[in-house]
Amino acid sequence: MPERTFRLNGEQVTVDVPDDMRLLWVLRDILGVTGPKYGCGINVCKACTSHLNGTAVNPCAIPVGDVQPTDEVTTIEGLADTVDTDLHPMQQAWLDHDVSQCGYCQPGQIMAAVALVRRVAREGRELTEEDLDGIRNICRCGTYVRIRQAVKDAATRM
Amino acid sequence: MNGAHREPQPTADGPTPGRRRFLGYILAAPTLVAAAELLPAPPASAATADTATAAVPSADLTEIVDLNDLMTLATAPTAGLITVQVNQDGTVSFALPRAEVGQGITTSTAMLIAEELDVPLEQVRITLADARPELVFNQLTGASNTTLATYTPVRVAAAIARARLLAAAATELGAAVDELAVEAGVITGPGGRNVAFGDLAVKAAAVRTQRVTADLKAPGQFTVIGTPRSRLDALDAVTGRKKFAMDLAVPGAAPTMVCRPPTLNGTVRSVANTAAVLAMPGVTDVTVIPTGVAVRARTFGQCIDAVRALKVSWRPGTAEGKSDQSVLKELEAAELPMGPPPLTPSVEAKFTFHFRGNSALETNCAIADVRPGSAEIWASLKSPIVAKQAIAAKLGLPLGAVTVHVIQGGGSFGRKLFFDAALEAVEISRKTGKPVKLMWHRADDTRQGRAHPMATSRVRIDHLGDAVLGYRQRHTSVSTDLGHGFGEIVTALAARLPVADLGFSETFFVLSQSMPYDFGTDSRLLNETDGGFNTGSMRNVYSPDVTCARELVIDKLASKTGKDPYRFRRAFLKDERTRAVLDKVASAGRWGRAMPSGTAQGIALHSEYHSVSAVLVEIDCRPETVNRPIRDGVTGPRVTRAVCAVDVGLTVNPRGLEAQMMGCLMDGIAQTLTSSLHLRDGYFLEASWDNYFYTRQWNTPPELEIFVMPTSTGTPGGAGELGVAASMAAVACAYGRATGTMPTAFPINHGTLSFVPMPTVPPIPQSPTDGLDHAH
Numbered sequence: 011m012p013e014r015t016f017r018l019n020g021e022q023v024t025v026d027v028p029d030d031m032r033l034l035w036v037l038r039d040i041l042g043v044t045g046p047k048y049g050c051g052i053n054v055c056k057a058c059t060s061h062l063n064g065t066a067v068n069p070c071a072i073p074v075g076d077v078q079p080t081d082e083v084t085t086i087e088g089l090a091d092t093v094d095t096d097l098h099p100m101q102q103a104w105l106d107h108d109v110s111q112c113g114y115c116q117p118g119q120i121m122a123a124v125a126l127v128r129r130v131a132r133e134g135r136e137l138t139e140e141d142l143d144g145i146r147n148i149c150r151c152g153t154y155v156r157i158r159q160a161v162k163d164a165a166t167r168m
Numbered sequence: 169m170n171g172a173h174r175e176p177q178p179t180a181d182g183p184t185p186g187r188r189r190f191l192g193y194i195l196a197a198p199t200l201v202a203a204a205e206l207l208p209a210p211p212a213s214a215a216t217a218d219t220a221t222a223a224v225p226s227a228d229l230t231e232i233v234d235l236n237d238l239m240t241l242a243t244a245p246t247a248g249l250i251t252v253q254v255n256q257d258g259t260v261s262f263a264l265p266r267a268e269v270g271q272g273i274t275t276s277t278a279m280l281i282a283e284e285l286d287v288p289l290e291q292v293r294i295t296l297a298d299a300r301p302e303l304v305f306n307q308l309t310g311a312s313n314t315t316l317a318t319y320t321p322v323r324v325a326a327a328i329a330r331a332r333l334l335a336a337a338a339t340e341l342g343a344a345v346d347e348l349a350v351e352a353g354v355i356t357g358p359g360g361r362n363v364a365f366g367d368l369a370v371k372a373a374a375v376r377t378q379r380v381t382a383d384l385k386a387p388g389q390f391t392v393i394g395t396p397r398s399r400l401d402a403l404d405a406v407t408g409r410k411k412f413a414m415d416l417a418v419p420g421a422a423p424t425m426v427c428r429p430p431t432l433n434g435t436v437r438s439v440a441n442t443a444a445v446l447a448m449p450g451v452t453d454v455t456v457i458p459t460g461v462a463v464r465a466r467t468f469g470q471c472i473d474a475v476r477a478l479k480v481s482w483r484p485g486t487a488e489g490k491s492d493q494s495v496l497k498e499l500e501a502a503e504l505p506m507g508p509p510p511l512t513p514s515v516e517a518k519f520t521f522h523f524r525g526n527s528a529l530e531t532n533c534a535i536a537d538v539r540p541g542s543a544e545i546w547a548s549l550k551s552p553i554v555a556k557q558a559i560a561a562k563l564g565l566p567l568g569a570v571t572v573h574v575i576q577g578g579g580s581f582g583r584k585l586f587f588d589a590a591l592e593a594v595e596i597s598r599k600t601g602k603p604v605k606l607m608w609h610r611a612d613d614t615r616q617g618r619a620h621p622m623a624t625s626r627v628r629i630d631h632l633g634d635a636v637l638g639y640r641q642r643h644t645s646v647s648t649d650l651g652h653g654f655g656e657i658v659t660a661l662a663a664r665l666p667v668a669d670l671g672f673s674e675t676f677f678v679l680s681q682s683m684p685y686d687f688g689t690d691s692r693l694l695n696e697t698d699g700g701f702n703t704g705s706m707r708n709v710y711s712p713d714v715t716c717a718r719e720l721v722i723d724k725l726a727s728k729t730g731k732d733p734y735r736f737r738r739a740f741l742k743d744e745r746t747r748a749v750l751d752k753v754a755s756a757g758r759w760g761r762a763m764p765s766g767t768a769q770g771i772a773l774h775s776e777y778h779s780v781s782a783v784l785v786e787i788d789c790r791p792e793t794v795n796r797p798i799r800d801g802v803t804g805p806r807v808t809r810a811v812c813a814v815d816v817g818l819t820v821n822p823r824g825l826e827a828q829m830m831g832c833l834m835d836g837i838a839q840t841l842t843s844s845l846h847l848r849d850g851y852f853l854e855a856s857w858d859n860y861f862y863t864r865q866w867n868t869p870p871e872l873e874i875f876v877m878p879t880s881t882g883t884p885g886g887a888g889e890l891g892v893a894a895s896m897a898a899v900a901c902a903y904g905r906a907t908g909t910m911p912t913a914f915p916i917n918h919g920t921l922s923f924v925p926m927p928t929v930p931p932i933p934q935s936p937t938d939g940l941d942h943a944h
Contacts, residue, residue: 027467028449032935035469039423044415045408047578049529050610051472051935053942054800057529060942071939086408101406108398108823111831112270113405114529114578122408125944135575143798143866148857149269150529150579152834153827154868 016077018043019088029075034058036074037085045086045117049148056147059118059125060085066125086117089124100124105165111151119147122160127168137165177744189381190320192328200254200336200372202329204321245773248320249303252281252325254333258353258366260287262322263297265581267309267550267579268401269528270277270831271888272824275400276315279820283392284326284385285333287353287365287436294400299552299572309550310585310705311680312777312886314622315820319884327382329372333573336372337363387818387882396823396877401576413533413575414545414607419536422452422601423483424596425471426460426614427478430928432701433848434485436461441479448474451601458723459588462596462896465606469935472609476930486700488850492522492622492918495646495698495847499624502697503644506628512637515725516628520913521713523646523845523852525860526618526706530578531610536593537603542569547590548577555587559594581616581707586649609932611855618704619845619852621646621696625717629687629725636740639687643714647696648673649703677710682775685722685740708832709894711776712839713914719772719897720910733901734771745815745880746775752875757784766790767808770902774893777886783833785809785869787902798866800858802842802922807899807907809871812891817881826874829891833872834863836895840903840911842867844918853925855933861922 013022018041025040034051037043037060046069049057053071060069061084062077069083077083089098096103100120110116122145130137142158149157253261260281268274274311278292285292300307306317334355338345341357349356356362387393403773404410429435436456444942445463446454450470455462463474506516522751534547543563549555549572556572563570577584608617623645630638650673677694694710726736734754741747750773759769766789773782796803812829819825842861845852854860896914904910913919926933 030937031467031469032937033939034935035423035467038414039467039469042417044411047529048414048468048531048607049411049469050609050857052856052933053936053939054856055529055610057219062940065943067943068661068939071936071942073937076937076940086406092408097406097699104406105398108402108827110399110402110405111272111827112528112530112577112579113410114412116271116405117408129944139870143868146801148529148862148864150527150581150862151827152831154834154862154863154865155830155872156827158865158868158870 014074014077015079016084017080019084020091027074028111032071033069033072033074033083037069043085043087047114047117048113054148057115057118057147059121059147061121061125064128066122086121089121093149098124098163100127100160103167106163107156107160109153109156109160110151113126114145115149118122119149119157122147123157123164127161127165130165137162173726189383190327191379191381192322192324194328194332194374194378194380195251196377197253198373198376199256199369200329200332201251202325202332203249203251204324204328219381250321250325252329254329254369254372256366256369258364259293260285260291260293261295263295265297265300265303265307266314267548267551267574267577267580267584268296269548269584270576271828272399272821273314275397276820276824277318279392279397280319280322280402281326282782283390284323285330286350289392289397289400291353296574296576298574299549299556301553301556301567303553307553312888312890315884316778316886323384324382327384328380328606331380332372333365333368333384336368339366340371387879393820394818394822397821398823410576411779412530412578413535414605416535416546416575418535418537418546418603418605421537422464423468423471423604424462424464424593424606425468425475425606425609426457426462426477426592426612427480428460428612428931429482429485430931431485432487432616432852434482437481437483439478439480441477445474445477448477450606453601453602455596457592457595457599459592463598464596464602468607472932472935475932476934487847487852490847490850492847495622496520498698499622499644499646502695503624503626504642504693504695506626506640506642507691510628510630511631512630514628514630515721515728516626517717517912518595518624518626518725519717519720519871521623521625522914522918523619523622523847524706524839524843525845525854526578526581526583526620526704527613528577528581528583531613532583532589532608532617533606534590534592534593535603535605536597538563538594538597541565541593544571544573545590545594546575547587548575548580548584549583549587549590550580551587555590558587558591562591562594563598563689575846582705582709586704610857611926611932614854614856614860615852616702618702620706621648621701621703623713625713627717627721629721631725631729634729636687639683639685639691641692641714642719643677643692643694643710645694645696646701646703647699648705648709650676650705664770680709680711680776681714684742684746684773684775685737686742687740707835708889711774711893712836712896715772715774715893716840716897716900716914720850720900720904721902721906724910734761737771737773744778746773749773749780749813749815749877752877753782753811754786756873756875757811759784766906768902768906770898770900770905772894772901774890774897776893778881779814779885779887779890781812781814781829781890781894783836783891783898784811784903785803785898787899787906789903789906796866800923801864801866802861802917803866804841804917805903806867807837807869810869811873813875814887814890815877815880816887816890817883817885818879819876819928822876825887828887829874830872832889832891833895834868835892836869837899838863839896840899840914840916842915842917844915846918846921851928853921855926859925
């Protein structure tokens, strides 16, 4: 089997897996990084949302062969290390608004929210209700309103 | 539904002034362990039962005893086995015999202990107890019963521990107990000398188990209960540290999936290519089980490949050839008569409620390690005792040889009352001789999982002018599978109730369906048909459909008689608590305010679990809103604002209660507007969250207000499911008022299939490979 190497949460990792294995299973089943959750496997529910070089991606839909040695994969476990504080402002906003219910979708929600706020900032504009409407991540507990509040709050702190 | 006919609850503000005394134990243990013992709660006593029997023909049974009473009674004799342990590091441990699936009971339980022990909330460690058959009925998580059933015993155990710590501190500090003060886990005596709980944990331990008494705080002394607290697992959730069943590293437990049939509950006839699939990369095992063909591999990705590669010949399922239309015909054939035609004017309507999926975001899953002579299981289970018994029976093992660990669940909504994944995992582990980590694919969960049964509901209200003379409702449903423990409770206690002639479902129905309105002669009946579907008691069970039908016909009657829907409801309410929540949403929601054409308000209420709730929503049904473009989604009418008011008697954690009401609202919106399963040719078409349209951000009300009412009854009622019914009904009423047409089939978009169904063979889709193209 080919060796694949990439950066994961600040460290270079190397795995011996087929190229077409989706990154989600490399993370969860081979490397034991379980923050990204399985919710559908077809890039719909967004529970596995993580970052690739800072943008939001869904590892369930990325063959590990597409990931380059210098690519930086950040999962929820590595998010706080991208800032100087103990927690990323988005995680802190999540705590401040007590967003989580069962918590299963929350790693993906947070990673998607961080990418959204960064994108809006890159575009030099304010976060809108339409931006929030566009978050596709499912929360079957329905904590959507608190998610909106937390994202808006964190956007002022990022 | 409160009070007059029920036995007094053991509350601190009951008939005895000041503190109430409760019995319990100090157990022999290395550190302090206190156990609560309740005298069997006054059950359906002779007087109550007589009253009930006499009252049956006309009374609302839920006013005398409801499902929660029944469950609370059932749990009382064993509640004494609940133990609170004080550890040397100052933490306090409690193994909660319930399932945490997002409803917040670990946090609220920690609050009860923090309150009575005077220990900081952060020092309380709540875990979920393994299956404990000795608890008999007392480990079933359902019917929003957790806090009702555990409120007193958990506090008693904590209070006993506190008293014991005080006694130990008195010796340690050379002072009398009444000279000591407790604050934040530290006991301080005269002169400021102090000792922490952790330093007393061993000294306060008992060498012999002994029976003791303890006093509970009066509600006026509460400093934790009733205050808003964040979830104790929030930090773990936002950092990815929170572990669900599939995140556990059980040695040797390799990913496992099942190739499932193309129609509901089909079974395997033969497999044509076992050897070829076994030779695929990573695959270690291929084995036939009753529900399909199991594959075990190094990764779930390889399981998906193997499931898709299997060539299986299938036998028919349990709903072969059936469709929404054929089931509707079955329901119509099973509908009970409405009775003789009324002699007075009446309003009448019939509603259809389609199948709805009961999947959580965490798909059905379990880990099993079956060995000769023993078995160990890890899963989120709301009925772990029944699961353990079933697994032991299946394996031919003594109960003690089976260990069932209850893991925090990624949602439930009733789904985790069923332990089908655990049974499958056990079967596969037994057959392969290896530990397995079994996970259902999303498509499996949607197509072969549990569903809220399709139902019709007919309602007739007889009136003469403004006077309502009678209310009739005939609810006809595909059978709801209650075979997970409720059944045992009902069997055990039904004899005490005036429902002897009814089956499980009908008993559940009459025990859970309250009637908050004084509508004269009141007759509500359930009839069920067709057991061929995998159904379950989805969040709030019968109530969302039953309540939605009722509230719509009330709107219809109000309209016919020229009354305002809010004031009409208010005039007929039976009790003050219900009136108060209705008034609250009407005033806070500015009921009756002028709104543009195509938009409207709706208002509805529901009472259950000794709690009451009211919801007011505003909906926008204008074309520019309905037709907003969203890729692979259903937009439709949007609820633009929601106002909820809830009275649960006594609120333990208002922040948690608000979270539950918000979730209930999202469920109600989904069930009225967007969420359903379509049955065609014996299978459900939906296989994805972009097929099954649960509420998404684009359906979420931008404005939401939730009002938690002040303490009313003084004891906590149920909350986790409470808000679904009123939410669903309020959205339906608002839709009817905005469009001028009362909706009669739910969800309103069911007639339009908004997606292209995925194939059934292979049963699960391949993961896409274009993820990098969608980076954002």
